Amino acid sequence: MGSVFSSMRHVRGFDVARPLSIGMLVFMMLPLVFLPLASIFIFGTSKGLDSFWAALMAPEAIFALKLSMVTSFWATAFNVIFGLFAAYVLSRYNFWGRNALIVTISLPTAIPTAVAGFALLLLWGPYGTLGRYLAPHGIEMMFTAGAIILANIFVTFPLAFGVIKPVFDTMSRSLEEASATIGATRVQTFWHVTLPSLRGAIVSGALLTFARAVGEFGSTILVSGNLAGRTQTAPLYIFAKFNEGQIEAANAIAIVLALFSFLIFSVLFFARDWLDVE
Amino acid sequence: MLLLNSRRNGEVRFVVLALTLLSLLFVSCLPKPLSETGGGTNLTLYGFSIMKEVLEKAIYPGFSAKWKSEHGHEVRFTSSFAGSETITNQILLGVKADIGIFSIERDADRLKQGGFVTSDWQQYPHKGVINKTPFVILVRKGNPKAIKDFADLAKRGVGVIHPDPISSGGAQWSVLAIYGSELMKSEKESGGPDQARALQTLRAIWRNVKSTPGSAREARTQFETGFGDALITYELEGLLMKDANSPIDVVIPRSTIFSEHPAVVIDRYVSPADRPIVNAFLQYLWTEEAQRAFVKYHFRSITNEELNNEHTQFGTIEMPFTIDYFGGWSRAYPEIIEKVFRDQVQNVK
Numbered sequence: 001m002g003s004v005f006s007s008m009r010h011v012r013g014f015d016v017a018r019p020l021s022i023g024m025l026v027f028m029m030l031p032l033v034f035l036p037l038a039s040i041f042i043f044g045t046s047k048g049l050d051s052f053w054a055a056l057m058a059p060e061a062i063f064a065l066k067l068s069m070v071t072s073f074w075a076t077a078f079n080v081i082f083g084l085f086a087a088y089v090l091s092r093y094n095f096w097g098r099n100a101l102i103v104t105i106s107l108p109t110a111i112p113t114a115v116a117g118f119a120l121l122l123l124w125g126p127y128g129t130l131g132r133y134l135a136p137h138g139i140e141m142m143f144t145a146g147a148i149i150l151a152n153i154f155v156t157f158p159l160a161f162g163v164i165k166p167v168f169d170t171m172s173r174s175l176e177e178a179s180a181t182i183g184a185t186r187v188q189t190f191w192h193v194t195l196p197s198l199r200g201a202i203v204s205g206a207l208l209t210f211a212r213a214v215g216e217f218g219s220t221i222l223v224s225g226n227l228a229g230r231t232q233t234a235p236l237y238i239f240a241k242f243n244e245g246q247i248e249a250a251n252a253i254a255i256v257l258a259l260f261s262f263l264i265f266s267v268l269f270f271a272r273d274w275l276d277v278e
Numbered sequence: 279m280l281l282l283n284s285r286r287n288g289e290v291r292f293v294v295l296a297l298t299l300l301s302l303l304f305v306s307c308l309p310k311p312l313s314e315t316g317g318g319t320n321l322t323l324y325g326f327s328i329m330k331e332v333l334e335k336a337i338y339p340g341f342s343a344k345w346k347s348e349h350g351h352e353v354r355f356t357s358s359f360a361g362s363e364t365i366t367n368q369i370l371l372g373v374k375a376d377i378g379i380f381s382i383e384r385d386a387d388r389l390k391q392g393g394f395v396t397s398d399w400q401q402y403p404h405k406g407v408i409n410k411t412p413f414v415i416l417v418r419k420g421n422p423k424a425i426k427d428f429a430d431l432a433k434r435g436v437g438v439i440h441p442d443p444i445s446s447g448g449a450q451w452s453v454l455a456i457y458g459s460e461l462m463k464s465e466k467e468s469g470g471p472d473q474a475r476a477l478q479t480l481r482a483i484w485r486n487v488k489s490t491p492g493s494a495r496e497a498r499t500q501f502e503t504g505f506g507d508a509l510i511t512y513e514l515e516g517l518l519m520k521d522a523n524s525p526i527d528v529v530i531p532r533s534t535i536f537s538e539h540p541a542v543v544i545d546r547y548v549s550p551a552d553r554p555i556v557n558a559f560l561q562y563l564w565t566e567e568a569q570r571a572f573v574k575y576h577f578r579s580i581t582n583e584e585l586n587n588e589h590t591q592f593g594t595i596e597m598p599f600t601i602d603y604f605g606g607w608s609r610a611y612p613e614i615i616e617k618v619f620r621d622q623v624q625n626v627k
Contacts, residue, residue: 059312066309126372143373145308199292225373226358227322229312240359244330245499271295 037258044251055252060229064237065256071145071233072213075152076160080206083160084198091168108157113218116154120147120223143225148233151219156212160205167201204268211264215257311356318352319555322547324369326362326381326447326539327495328512333357333379336571341562345555353555361493362447369394374547376556379408379539381447381494383607386542396545406540408563409577412595413455413534416501416509416516419525423507427531428456431508432482439506440487441497443615443624448494451537452510453619454601454610456480459533462597477622484623501526512537514576517591533597538580 026034045052055061090102108116124131124141131142141147171194179189217235224231232240234253241250313320325333338355345353358365358373362381369375370392380386386406389395399406417425423436431438441449457476464472491497494511501509502524516528541563548556562568569579578592579585586592604610 063309063312070308121371131372140372142371196289203292203295225368226360227356228358230356243327243493243496243499244359245495245502247499247503 040251040254040258044248044255047248051248052252052255055249056256058249060232061237061249061253063229064232064234065253067145067148067232068214068234071148071152072210072216074149075156075213076206076210078149078153079156079209080160080202082157083162083164083205084202086161087165087168091165105161106158108155113151113155113216114222117151117219117222120150120154120219124150142223143227143231145231147223148220148231151223152213152216155216155219156209159209159212160202163205163208164198164201167198171197200272203271207264207268207271211261214260313354313356318354319552320354320356321376321552321556321559322374323355323357323377323379324365324373324375325357325359325379326365327359327493328448328515329379329539330357330359330495331518332572332575332577336575337563337568340567340571341559344562344567345558353559359495361441361445361496364445364492369544375544376548376552377541377559378544379541381537381539382450383538383540383601384450384611385447386540387607389542389544394544394546395542397543399540399542402541402560403564404580406542407538407580408541409569409572409580410536410538410600411512411514411577412530412536412593412598413451413510414513414516414593415529415531416511416519416526417529418507419527421527421529425508425529427529428459428483428510428534429479431486431510432479433486436486436508437488437506438483438486439489439491439497439501439509440484441494441511442490442492443619445492446494446497448497448512448537449490450611450615451512451535453480454604454614455510455531455535456483457614457618458535458599458603459531459597462533462599462603466597477618480619481623481626513578513593517576520591528593530593530595532595533599534595535603536578536598536600538600 086101086105090098121142122128124134124147126132126135126140126142128142131140134140141150175193175197176189179193184192215235216233217239220233221236221239224233224236226232226236226240228237228240234257238250238253238257241247241253323333333355334357342353342355345351358368360368362385365375365378366380366385366388369378369389378386378389383406386395386399415425415428415431417423423430423433425431425433425436430436440452443449443453457480460476460479461471461473464470464475488506489500491500494515497509498511498515498519500506502519513528516526519526520528541560543556543560564581566582569581569585573579573585573589576589576591578589601607601610604614
């Protein structure tokens with residue numbers, strides 16, 4: 001079909017719509033995405049690479065980046081495993097309340113992240129619904145790295161699930177049935193048949209979750225305590241430095257995060273091609 | 279055969295990718311808090327936004343050196359800075375701070391009511407107040423809008439940046455500065471304080487407020503990035519900006535308030551082992567050395583007016599006043615911030 005169309009266009013001669021629409025697309029993206037991103041890079045390197053490097057190598061900046069990576073990693077690990085499990089249960093079994101569960105899992109997408117942070121505080125905080133019973137035993141979740149992981153889990157909850165579930169839904173059951181008829185156990189079938197066809201979805205779900213968690217701000221600022229060199233993640237560091245008027249320092253980390261998400265989405269884009277070989 | 283190969287290839291790639299990601303992140307366990315490297319005691323301090331420079335550059339190193347020479351023991355500080363009301367709410371929600379330095383006494387009071395502060399901070403020197411600074415107006419270089427006093431901020435076409443009184447202590451000082459300044463002037467001119475005039479000025483200025491950032495420091499950053507014509511803030515913010523060669527001028531109003539900043543021990547979270555260090559730190563804030571450091575960073579000393587006279591950049595205020603003019607915070611907050619500002623200025627359009 002596609003080739004027929006393109007050859008038809010060729011017969012008619014030069015297709016004006018093509019350069020026009022591409023140009024239009026780039027033009028529209030210019031003030032919305034390209035220029036704001038470019039200004040970060042222009043500003044960040046305006047005082048020379050030395051001051052950029054110095055801002056990046058500040059111990060508190062390095063700490064913030066590390067903390068962001070590690071907390072996002074654990075949130076991702078949890079959400080991918082959970083997303084896989086939830087997608088399996090919700091596409092295999094039909095039960096009363098199934099739709100309600102699907103809706104609930106998707107909720108965090110629309111909830112303001114500040115509300116997420118606030119909700120966690122009200123639950124786990126030293127004076128929260130649950131936290132007040134845990135605090136006397138020395139168990140404190142809030143204002144620690146654990147709180148940042150919890151917040152990341154909450155806000156990225158639907159992402160991996162959202163990518164994995166459609167694959168489950170459209171997956172052909174016949175392969176699994178075939179596997180079962182030749183004597184494979186449920187676990188063997190899952191491991192050798194179901195999981196391999198999901199790997200593309202798992203990797204893209206993980207990368208999406210990770211990228212989103214690294215950039216999380218609204219909930220983290222509420223639950224972390226925002227202590228520099230202790231519970232301050234990279235986005236909080238950027239905000240703190242901006243507020244202090246140290247825009248170069250904020251900018252250096254902003255550049256790192258921008259490059260980082262560029263990397264993640266590039267991997268996402270190319271990985272899909274070679275992971276989904278059928 | 280070919281199909282099988284490409285499949286195996288894909289599998290190998292998947293494993294390689296997964297392993298790289300896992301190994302990259304698994305090895306890097308949670309980074310160790312910076313302040314906990316190297317032993318010693320770590321104190322956590324939450325301060326309102328503008329305390330940052332003087333604490334980090336002078337007070338922390340000064341106290342640590344003193345304590346070390348006297349006791350041979352390392353003291354480190356971890357801190358977080360935000361609007362005074364914000365840090366108070368964080369502590370009320372359970373952030374484990376040892377010491378809090380607030381813009382307004384009301385915040386120390388809220389912690390006392392919540393049971394977080396059990397000792398009486400007013401028994402410290404100067405009722406717990408460690409330094410002070412007057413409220414001034416910052417304008418663009420050359421003062422293009424010809425602003426000489428608070429009333430000029432009400433003129434048509436003047437864009438005012440004013441921090442948010444919900445989260446910022448400085449914003450509340452600013453409201454009190456405007457209101458009290460009009461009362462003082464009317465008292466001098468006609469013999470009695472004219473509340474109607476003060477309310478009217480406050481309302482007119484508030485109509486010109488273009489944005490309400492969360493803290494005095496945030497407000498300054500907005501102003502610095504070119505937003506607005508005038509900013510009402512602590513004098514030291516203006517002087518710090520001048521140090522950094524910002525193109526601004528400081529306008530000293532005829533009459534304005536001196537903000538006074540209390541330091542408080544958050545008793546609930548101070549461990550018995552840290553107690554002597556925390557107490558020593560509090561006492562240190564009123565020493566000559568610390569007061570000199572405050573003045574160096576443009577706060578005005580609370581203990582020694584001579585230090586203030588030595589500082590050439592401090593402006594002279596014709597009719598200064600303090601919170602006592604309103605009968606202290608316990609009256610100023612309900613009577614002016616709530617009944618006047620919130621009910622008759624902010625919620626009236």
